[in-house]
Amino acid sequence: MNLSTSQVEILLLTGLGVLALIFIFGMLASLYRKVGPHEALIIYGMGGTRIVKGRGAVIAPVIVNCRVLSLELMSFDVAPKQDMYTKQGVAVTVEAVAQIKVKSDNESIETAAEQFLTKSPQEREGLIRLVMEGHLRGIIGQLTVEEIVKQPEMVSDKMRATCADDISKMGLEVISFTIKEVRDQNEYIANMGKPDVARIKRDADVATAEAERDTAMRRAVAQRDAAVARAEADKQRVLAETLSQAAQAEAQRDLEVKKATYLETVKRQQAQADKAYDIQTNVMQQQLVAEQVKVQQVEKEQQVLVQDAEIQRRERELIATVLKPAEIERQRIETLAEAEKQRLIAEAEGHAASTRATGEAEAEIIFKKGEAEAKALNVKAGAYQEWNQAAVVDRLIGSLPEVARALAAPLANVDKITIVSTGDGQAAGMHKITGDMTQMAAQIPALFETLSGMKVSELLSKVKTIGQPEKGA
Numbered sequence: 001m002n003l004s005t006s007q008v009e010i011l012l013l014t015g016l017g018v019l020a021l022i023f024i025f026g027m028l029a030s031l032y033r034k035v036g037p038h039e040a041l042i043i044y045g046m047g048g049t050r051i052v053k054g055r056g057a058v059i060a061p062v063i064v065n066c067r068v069l070s071l072e073l074m075s076f077d078v079a080p081k082q083d084m085y086t087k088q089g090v091a092v093t094v095e096a097v098a099q100i101k102v103k104s105d106n107e108s109i110e111t112a113a114e115q116f117l118t119k120s121p122q123e124r125e126g127l128i129r130l131v132m133e134g135h136l137r138g139i140i141g142q143l144t145v146e147e148i149v150k151q152p153e154m155v156s157d158k159m160r161a162t163c164a165d166d167i168s169k170m171g172l173e174v175i176s177f178t179i180k181e182v183r184d185q186n187e188y189i190a191n192m193g194k195p196d197v198a199r200i201k202r203d204a205d206v207a208t209a210e211a212e213r214d215t216a217m218r219r220a221v222a223q224r225d226a227a228v229a230r231a232e233a234d235k236q237r238v239l240a241e242t243l244s245q246a247a248q249a250e251a252q253r254d255l256e257v258k259k260a261t262y263l264e265t266v267k268r269q270q271a272q273a274d275k276a277y278d279i280q281t282n283v284m285q286q287q288l289v290a291e292q293v294k295v296q297q298v299e300k301e302q303q304v305l306v307q308d309a310e311i312q313r314r315e316r317e318l319i320a321t322v323l324k325p326a327e328i329e330r331q332r333i334e335t336l337a338e339a340e341k342q343r344l345i346a347e348a349e350g351h352a353a354s355t356r357a358t359g360e361a362e363a364e365i366i367f368k369k370g371e372a373e374a375k376a377l378n379v380k381a382g383a384y385q386e387w388n389q390a391a392v393v394d395r396l397i398g399s400l401p402e403v404a405r406a407l408a409a410p411l412a413n414v415d416k417i418t419i420v421s422t423g424d425g426q427a428a429g430m431h432k433i434t435g436d437m438t439q440m441a442a443q444i445p446a447l448f449e450t451l452s453g454m455k456v457s458e459l460l461s462k463v464k465t466i467g468q469p470e471k472g473a
Contacts, residue, residue: 031058033066040069040102040109042117051106051113069113073101073175076125080133083185084140086148092184094140094148096159098132099175100167112171128172135162145188152179253341260333282311 034056035041041052045064050057059066078098083091102112116124139158140148148155159177167174183189285307292300 031060032056033059035068038070038072040071040113042067042069042109042113049110051109053104053109067113067117069102069109069117070121071102071104071109073099074121074125074128075099076129077180078129078132078136078177080137084137086140087142087144090145090184090186090188092140092145092148092182092189094136094179095181096136097176097178097180098128099177100128100172101175102171103168103173108168108171108173110171111169115170128167128170131166132159132163132177135159135166138162145182145184148179148182149189152182155179264333278314282314 033041035052035054037054039053041057043050043052043057043059043064043066047064053071057066076098077095079093079095083093085091102109116127119127136159139155139162143155156177156179160174163174163177286304292303294300
């Protein structure tokens with residue numbers, strides 16, 4: 001399709017217009033600045049200073065200019081490098097964390113912009129930290145270590161109240177101030193809690209001791225009650241066993257008596273039955289004999305006489321062989337039962353008498369032994385009272401060999417002796433040992449004089465010489 005010259009010009013003009021509009025909108029878009037709720041746009045130039053928050057504005061080049069000021073929360077450490085001194089003069093190191101932000105009102109934003117708009121975040125935090133550290137040093141100087149350690153919230157409140165004016169002059173506000181750590185180089189803080197720890201430990205030890213005491217007392221009471229209950233149960237058991245054994249003995253006795261009675265009755269009835277049978281048999285025989293007698297009267301009369309004699313003999317025989325043994329057996333059983341009863345009674349009485357006699361004999365032996373020992377002590381005491389000086393001296397002199405033997409006894413336990421001679425001309429070797437023993441034996445008379453209070457020379461002067469006659473002889 002061929003276009004005319006006018007149409008081509010129109011298309012060119014239209015394209016140029018579109019391009020111009022696009023350029024104009026691009027320029028306008030580049031001039032439009034917008035900020036979020038965490039930022040403030042500071043516009044300055046013609047017309048003064050304007051503050052824009054959370055929206056946008058057109059920045060005309062050459063006419064006005066703008067900068068962005070952050071309204072976000074700033075968090076940084078406040079930890080002076082130098083030690084701070086408390087009210088008590090104790091040097092402490094305090095580390096804290098501060099959260100600070102620019103206030104939301106336009107006046108504060110404008111004030112903060114005047115102070116920090118051209119400074120980097122590090123420079124801004126450095127300036128704020130210097131102010132915070134100065135106020136912290138002043139607050140620490142007004143408090144004791146105990147208040148700083150035990151009441152950190154109070155320190156934070158004082159810090160916020162003290163810094164509020166200076167920080168507000170910068171257009172800022174303190175959101176929070178928190179003490180992270182308090183320490184010292186002299187272990188003041190470490191030792192501060194030791195009295196409370198010792199007191200708590202002491203109270204715990206006392207409570208434990210009291211609990212153990214109560215437990216021991218309750219355990220002792222429970223053991224005592226258990227022992228009493230066990231003893232009462234043993235008593236009841238022994239009593240029950242005794243009653244049971246007595247009842248068993250009575251039952252056994254009654255059973256034996258009943259057995260003997262039954263046996264006697266059975267034997268008596270058996271004897272009666274045997275006797276009745278024999279009598280019935282004899283009656284029948286008599287009837288038979290009577291019938292036969294009718295046939296042979298003469299012969300049978302003799303036989304009747306014989307039968308009568310035989311019947312009498314049999315009756316006596318039955319009495320002798322059946323009734324008498326049964327009666328004898330009954331009497332024997334009754335006699336045995338009575339003898340067993342007397343034997344049990346005698347054994348019980350004999351056991352009691354034996355126990356009583358044994359206790360009396362032991363008591364008599366103990367009494368006689370004590371009486372003999374007392375008499376021996378009295379005799380010995382009387383003999384000691386009759387001793388004179390001669391007897392005492394005799395006993396002491398008789399003990400001297402035992403003393404010498406005791407002094408020499410340690411040498412008997414020596415297995416081997418090694419002698420080293422120095423060669424200095426003095427007594428050495430075995431002579432030294434025997435010399436020491438001689439010196440020890442020479443001290444025995446001195447020991448005797450110490451014990452007796454008498455000189456050995458005086459005692460020896462009183463001994464008569466062999467063959468010397470007595471004075472006045």
